[in-house]
Amino acid sequence: MEAFQHLLTGFGHALSLEYLAYAFVGCTLGTLVGVLPGLGPAAGTAILIPLTFKLDPTGAIIMLAAIYYGAMYGGTITSVLINVPGEAASVITCIDGHAMAKQGRGGTALGIAAIGSFIGGIVATIALVVVAPPLARLGLLFGPPEFFALMVLGLSLVTGLAGRSLLAALLMTIIGLVLAMIGIDPVRGAPRFTFGVPELYDGVGFIPVVMGLFGISEILLMAESPAREVIKTKLTGLLPSREEWRSSLRAIWRGTGIGFALGLIPGIGSIIPTFMAYIAEKRLSKTPERFGQGAIEGVAAPETANNAYANAALIPFFTLGIPSSPTIAVLMGAFIINGLTPGPFLFQERPDLVWTVIASLFIGNVILLILNLPLVGLWARLLHIPYQYLCTGVLLFCVLGAYSLQQSVFDVWLMIVFGVIGYFFRKLDLPLAPLVLGLILGPFIEKSMRTSLEMSGGDFSIFATRPLCVTLLVAAVVVLAAAALRLVPARVREAESV
Amino acid sequence: MNVRHGLITAGAGLAGLSVMVMAVSVGYGMKDALGPGAGFFSFWLSLIGGLLSVGLLASAWRGTAPGELGASLFPKGDAARRCVAMLAAVVLAALLIEPLGYRLTAAALVAGLLYALEARGHVAIWLFAAAASFGVYHVFMNWLLVPLPGGALGF
Amino acid sequence: MKSASRLIVGMFALIAAAPAFAGKHDFPNKPLRMMIAFAAGGSTDIGARIVASIAEKDFKQPIVVVNRGGAGGQVGWTELSRQRADGYSIGFINLPATNTVVLDPERKAIFKIEDFVPIINQVLDPGVVYVRADSPYKTMKDLIEAARKSPNTIRTATTGILSDDHLAILMVEESAPGSAFRIVHLAGGADQQRELLAGNIDVAFDNVGGWTPRVRAKEFRALAVLDPQRSKFLPDVPTMRELGYPKVVSNSTRGIAGPKGIPAPVVKHLETVFKKAMESPEHLEKLEAAGLTVRIMVGEEYAKYYRETHEKARHYTEWAKKRPHR
Numbered sequence: 012m013e014a015f016q017h018l019l020t021g022f023g024h025a026l027s028l029e030y031l032a033y034a035f036v037g038c039t040l041g042t043l044v045g046v047l048p049g050l051g052p053a054a055g056t057a058i059l060i061p062l063t064f065k066l067d068p069t070g071a072i073i074m075l076a077a078i079y080y081g082a083m084y085g086g087t088i089t090s091v092l093i094n095v096p097g098e099a100a101s102v103i104t105c106i107d108g109h110a111m112a113k114q115g116r117g118g119t120a121l122g123i124a125a126i127g128s129f130i131g132g133i134v135a136t137i138a139l140v141v142v143a144p145p146l147a148r149l150g151l152l153f154g155p156p157e158f159f160a161l162m163v164l165g166l167s168l169v170t171g172l173a174g175r176s177l178l179a180a181l182l183m184t185i186i187g188l189v190l191a192m193i194g195i196d197p198v199r200g201a202p203r204f205t206f207g208v209p210e211l212y213d214g215v216g217f218i219p220v221v222m223g224l225f226g227i228s229e230i231l232l233m234a235e236s237p238a239r240e241v242i243k244t245k246l247t248g249l250l251p252s253r254e255e256w257r258s259s260l261r262a263i264w265r266g267t268g269i270g271f272a273l274g275l276i277p278g279i280g281s282i283i284p285t286f287m288a289y290i291a292e293k294r295l296s297k298t299p300e301r302f303g304q305g306a307i308e309g310v311a312a313p314e315t316a317n318n319a320y321a322n323a324a325l326i327p328f329f330t331l332g333i334p335s336s337p338t339i340a341v342l343m344g345a346f347i348i349n350g351l352t353p354g355p356f357l358f359q360e361r362p363d364l365v366w367t368v369i370a371s372l373f374i375g376n377v378i379l380l381i382l383n384l385p386l387v388g389l390w391a392r393l394l395h396i397p398y399q400y401l402c403t404g405v406l407l408f409c410v411l412g413a414y415s416l417q418q419s420v421f422d423v424w425l426m427i428v429f430g431v432i433g434y435f436f437r438k439l440d441l442p443l444a445p446l447v448l449g450l451i452l453g454p455f456i457e458k459s460m461r462t463s464l465e466m467s468g469g470d471f472s473i474f475a476t477r478p479l480c481v482t483l484l485v486a487a488v489v490v491l492a493a494a495a496l497r498l499v500p501a502r503v504r505e506a507e508s509v
Numbered sequence: 510m511n512v513r514h515g516l517i518t519a520g521a522g523l524a525g526l527s528v529m530v531m532a533v534s535v536g537y538g539m540k541d542a543l544g545p546g547a548g549f550f551s552f553w554l555s556l557i558g559g560l561l562s563v564g565l566l567a568s569a570w571r572g573t574a575p576g577e578l579g580a581s582l583f584p585k586g587d588a589a590r591r592c593v594a595m596l597a598a599v600v601l602a603a604l605l606i607e608p609l610g611y612r613l614t615a616a617a618l619v620a621g622l623l624y625a626l627e628a629r630g631h632v633a634i635w636l637f638a639a640a641a642s643f644g645v646y647h648v649f650m651n652w653l654l655v656p657l658p659g660g661a662l663g664f
Numbered sequence: 665m666k667s668a669s670r671l672i673v674g675m676f677a678l679i680a681a682a683p684a685f686a687g688k689h690d691f692p693n694k695p696l697r698m699m700i701a702f703a704a705g706g707s708t709d710i711g712a713r714i715v716a717s718i719a720e721k722d723f724k725q726p727i728v729v730v731n732r733g734g735a736g737g738q739v740g741w742t743e744l745s746r747q748r749a750d751g752y753s754i755g756f757i758n759l760p761a762t763n764t765v766v767l768d769p770e771r772k773a774i775f776k777i778e779d780f781v782p783i784i785n786q787v788l789d790p791g792v793v794y795v796r797a798d799s800p801y802k803t804m805k806d807l808i809e810a811a812r813k814s815p816n817t818i819r820t821a822t823t824g825i826l827s828d829d830h831l832a833i834l835m836v837e838e839s840a841p842g843s844a845f846r847i848v849h850l851a852g853g854a855d856q857q858r859e860l861l862a863g864n865i866d867v868a869f870d871n872v873g874g875w876t877p878r879v880r881a882k883e884f885r886a887l888a889v890l891d892p893q894r895s896k897f898l899p900d901v902p903t904m905r906e907l908g909y910p911k912v913v914s915n916s917t918r919g920i921a922g923p924k925g926i927p928a929p930v931v932k933h934l935e936t937v938f939k940k941a942m943e944s945p946e947h948l949e950k951l952e953a954a955g956l957t958v959r960i961m962v963g964e965e966y967a968k969y970y971r972e973t974h975e976k977a978r979h980y981t982e983w984a985k986k987r988p989h990r
Contacts, residue, residue, distance in 0.1 A: 025639065126548045128607060154864040175575035179563050182523070182599040185558035189530060189551055195735045196537070196547040197849070200825030201545055201770030202735070203537060209742040209774055213734025227599065234591040238601075277858055332878065333858045339852070341704045347954045352877035368664070391552045399628035400637060403619055407641050415649070415657070417732055421605040439515050440576035455551055461543075465848040466819050466864060542988040 014140055021366030025073070025374055031072045037077025045085020047412060062077045068255045068349035069364050073371045075345050077378075079338055083281070084128055084379055087314055088390055091120045093405045095226035095412070099217060101279035103289045103449055104231045105225050107302060107309025113307050116311035118391035119251050123259050124314040125306055125383045127479060131267045131319030131374040138271060139326050147330040149277040149404050155466060156474050158278075158459040160483035162452050165283060167487040169445045171290040177494070180276060180445045183436075187449020190215055194454075195462040200416065210421040217450065219413045221424040224443050226409045227430025230402045232437065237398040253306045262292050262308035266315030273316075274323025278331045280452050281320055286444075288316035322372060328353055352450050513569050513578040520566025527559030594625035611657040615642035668853045688719065691751055691930050695726045698920075699747075699755030701740025703733040706852070707956060708918050709801045711787050712756050719941035738765050738773060738779070745775035749925030751934060754783065757921045758861050763977040764826035768985065777974050780964045785916055785919035786940045788959035789871035790891035791832045792898065794884045796860050799867075804888040804907050807867065808840045815844035815861045819865040825849050827867035831980040832914035834987075841910045851977055858883065870917050872897050874954045890914040897955055917959070917973075919966065935962050 024030065055171030066074065086097030091108035111120040138146070140465070153161070166184065175179035194214030251259060266288040273284040292312040293302045302309050313378040322334040334340040346353050351361065358365055385432040394401070411424040436443060467473035475482055530551055537548030568574040586591050598618050607612040620638040628634055649657050692955070693982050698716055702708050709731065733738040740755065741762055747753035757780060765773050801807040811818055822829040830847065837843050848858050848865055853875065856868040867881060872889070874976040876931045879886050886901045890912055894903055904912040920938060923932070941947055942960050961969055 013561075150857070151862040154859065154862055176568075177559055178568065182558060182561040182565060184553050185561065186523070188552050189558065192551045195738075198541050198545075198547040199538075199770055200736070200849075201547070201768070202772055204533065204551070207772070209739065212742070229924065231592055231595055234586045234595045237591075250571070275573075278855075280656075319549075331858070332854075334854055337703055340706070344704065344706070345875075346709050347707075347710055348955075354881070354883070356879055372621075395629060398628040399623055399956050402595065402626065403598075403622045403637075404641070405630075406622070406770075407615060407645075408600055409617060410599060410606070411645065411657075414606060417657075418730065420603055420607055424608070427596075427603060428597055435515065435582075438580075438582055439512055439519060440574075441519070460545070460846060462850065464544040465846070468816060468846050471544070 017362055017366040018140055018370060018492055020363070020367075021370035022373075023364070024069075026313040026372035028369070030070060030073055031374065032373060033066070033074040034077045035043075035382075037074040037374055038081040038124075039079020039381055040074075041078035041083075041317060041380075042072045042085040042088075042382065045082035045101075047097070047408075047415075056302070058166035068351060069367055071345060072342070072364075072368050073375075075205040075342050076325075076368060076372065079342060080132060080318060080372075080375065081379060082126065082338075083317050083321050084383055086139060087124045087128075087317075087416055088121065089125070089408075091117055091310070091396050092394055093226065093401075093408070094229040095405065095409060096221050098307050099221070099451075100285050100320075100416065101251045102221055103285045103313045103444065107196075107304075107306050108287075109229075110305035111307070111310065112302065112391070112394060113460075116305065118387050119307065120310045120392060122384060122385040123251060125309050125380055125387065126356070127259070127263045127266060127311045127315035129376055129380040130263050131270055131315035131317070132379075133273050133373065134267050135274065135319045135322035135373045136369070136376065138228050138380030139322065139329070139372070146275055147326050149198070150327050153266055153276045154369055154477075155459045155462040156477050157229040157483065158276075158461055159456060159498075160474070160487070161276075161279075161461065162456045164449070164487040165287065165452055165457070165481050167490040167494075168290045169448055169491065170288065173445070176440075180440050183451040184445040186447040188453040188456075189447075189449075190220075191453025192457070210419065214454070215376060215450075216416065216422050216425060218416055219422040220429045220450065221447060222409050223426035224414055224433035224436075224446070226405065227426060228433030228437055230405050230409075231430065231434045233398060251307055258296075258308050258342045259311040260290075262311040263315045265291060265295070267319045270316030270319030271323045274320040274335070275326060277324075277331075277335045280336060280451070280455075281317060281324075284316040284320040285313035286448055286451075288312040295389045309447075318376075322376075325372070329369075330354070330358070339363075347423045381485050410472055417501055454501040510582045511578065512580045512582055513572070513574070513584040516569035516574055516578075520562045520564075520569060523562035524559050524566070527562060529561070530555035533600040565653060569618045590625055594622060597626075599623045602630050607658045612646050615645065647651050665737070676824060680802060689848060692725045694752065695728050695754045696723065696751075698727050698729050698865075699740055699753065701742050701756065701758070702731070703738035703742070704731045705793050706846050707787075708756055708758060708791070710954055711918055711951060712909075714954075715786060715938065715947060715966065718947050719937050720943055722937045722940060725735050730837065736765065736827070737761050738771060741772055741780075741831050743919070745923055746777045746891070747923045750888045751922065751926050751930035754920055754934065756786075757782070758919050759917045759919070759973045759976040760828050760831060761826075761916070764831070764981050765982040767974075767978050768987075777970075778943045780921040780968045781924050781931060783918055783920045783922060783934050783962075784933060784942070785961035785966050785969070786938075786942055786955045787873075787918045789873045789916045790826060790889050790893070790895055790920075791869060791914035791916070791956055792872055792875065792889050792901070793887040794856075794860065794868045794870060794875060794879075795866065795887060795914045796863075797882050797885050801887065802869070802885075804904070807887060808836070808843050811837075811843035811845055812840070815842070816846050817918055818845050818867060819848050820845040821848045821850045821855065821859060821865045821868045823850060823852050823870060824973060826981060826984060827914045828871070828914055830984060832869050832976065833981050834914070834983055835890075835912045835914060836909070837906075839912050847909045857884070862902075872957060889911050895957065897957070901907075917969075919961070 069501060082098060083100060086355045087103035087104055089095045089097040090101040090104040091112050094109040096102040096105055108120045111117060112502055168502065169180060169184050170177065193211055195201065195212060196203045202212050238291055269291060270284045273279050289309060289312055292308045293299050296308065324339060327333045328339050334343045343353060351456050409426060412423045414421050433443060463473055534552035535546035539549050539552060540544035540546045549648060602614055602618055616638045619641045620634055623634045646657055680863060698710050700712050708739055714728055715728055720727050732743050737758060741757065744755040760956065763777065765771050795801050801810065824911050833845050833847060850859060853870050856870055859865045860868050872895050875884060879898065886898050888903050888907060889895050889898060889903045891903055892905055892913060939960060939962055942958065948958060982985050
């Protein structure tokens, strides 16, 4: 097959010492960028663009791409160890990942995340090679109405996130949705709920809010009861048990599938695949109560989905020239600065460059695994330092992170406010994940509905006449109905026992 | 004050907030030439949210809400002191980071917090503080190319 | 605090304060901060980073590029208007986008157009009308005819509410009475390309930058350029003036500006250095490779353009606000 021939040539180039070095540096920098919350893949890649001016285009792109998916893993480290999501996509890893860390199993969590990320990334890259152009066209089937329906489906899945109280989960989702409405609205293009605060014109910053809700609340809780929060058990074996391997592997395959499929849809963002993979895993598990208390699948699934998504999202970028996320947009900027335009044209014009970059994607995934697995034990040991230093360090980390996002003190204040809110919500047993889900999906839902109506000239039937859209909406209704039905027997039982 | 009280307060607070959001939403317009107006979703969402908050309040009142309803909501004694110290540190950081500059703020707060949390060893504390302030500053400014505030004193 | 610790802190303070006593010399004597009101990787960002990397060498000080995107640029421009007017904080403004933010009362902008001092313009990206290559509209005339025959049905995309493309559509409707387009607001050129390919929109109004290679690859067709002269990137595409609509002139300019009150000699120095950077072969080459048209305007010329664009935008913004299907 022609593709494989090209790929082999690509490997030939990519395995040169120079390009290997770039990939290695990129992965390292990327992991670092992912670990420092304020940076995040987009900002980190942007900072490093000037560096790439000095390299040749292929080398520059290899390095930037490596930074991009390296950052995905970096975010995991902080999520697991200190409950601070390094970047948006790692939010859901905090839930079970950090729980595992508190049980002394942080190393295991990081290890399975590395392995899952590797598998997810490699599979997605293979798919990129084999099925890229035809599959990419599938992604085009998702127009604004389908986006809307997909987001509604995503929201309906919050019923799967609900712990013991569906009411609390729904309430938190709504809080998240309403919070998401702060900022410029898609209808008039005018600010909404900003009450004259210009920093809110773009909405509440997602990263400061999430760092506050998860990270600051965590250190407040840790300061309050250090004995309870800090790990008691020693660092037992780093490897998961046989039983856990089996369930993790299942989670990994499912995560890969979900991450990959969603990566083909341009513009969906990295958080949604992780949430969906987590929820799917929880639903399909025979023991869903374990989720939230340190279930290894709760780490394996989202982490794999994350990397599968990141690599798959490069498909619409390479084949159609459509960037799926702000980070890829930065990558695209790098292409353009170097005089290249991604798209089918590029495949024809510069196959050597494209296939070298694709080959280095494989290599990069391997490098990441080699870089991170051995360090896992080291990272996990971090949690054993005296709690005073840990708390103080994390606090500084969060302040740095929130501030360096936009060099704005406002973001720090935002983080503090949500930190206090998060602290109390956790004490009140009100779940944070649905709030985050609402916060993420809110803008998408409203904007895609609005755009759909602009397309149809105000005609709502657009949602009923497009087959994919209808399918997704029906699926959402089914999920909600199933959740409602499960409540009924519980109510009846409750009534009968009174 | 225990968790049950906390839930009741939260429920009431959220319900009140919902009413306010609903009022503001109406001002943004419920309908538009093409469909829902700018205030449409926020109105209905906060209405549902308000009802759910009342539901939360009710379930807490009757004692049917899940979780340890009797547990204490606020920390006490030493724990409270530690929490307040953390909070004070982060608030001071926000207030001082720009006027005083990153390095001074970080050094002072890290050291102060470690003392407040009763960490041991003066040398360790100050070394950590120095690394956290001057060390981090150097890394951010020179290696990561991310600017941190210099402060009025020039650093 | 123990006295030993106090001593250490005092020593640190003295050492670190020393540079402040070193004495000031000419502008610039510390890094400059360049604010971009859009996300990294966008075309404003690309052009800005290129010129910054060249101008740095002449300033002998680094130019730190900061992205403060959001709210269609409003967040970044608000921030810029609040900076100290010492010449160290400058940023990119995009006309007419900056104008419409000020002119739209609902936006509640806290800055007015007089709050900025224009320094030098870099790019003038003419507006272009694109369709998919297999579209039934082979010429601009076809499109306008269709817009007359079935008003409000042709799904026409902009890059945002009150963007230059939005105003351009209104200009076309004004020059071709009876025509009406169904306006769809998308988030940018990449979005437009995707929806055009997917068939969710029929026409896209955008600028030259970002489309040329794909037009050459026959994925999209450009129907008209909204500029008095043809674009060198799309030499075969007629201008609206040639087609008989000379009043339809629309573009997006990106230029450097600062908060008002920067001392005149500092402005002059900034103008000189940036002009030199923009005229350098490296700059011209890189921007051409990115598909961006350089149009340097400086001093009074830029100030005049600034005022004129504002007045023109005022007319169309008011109309846009009144139009039922915005």
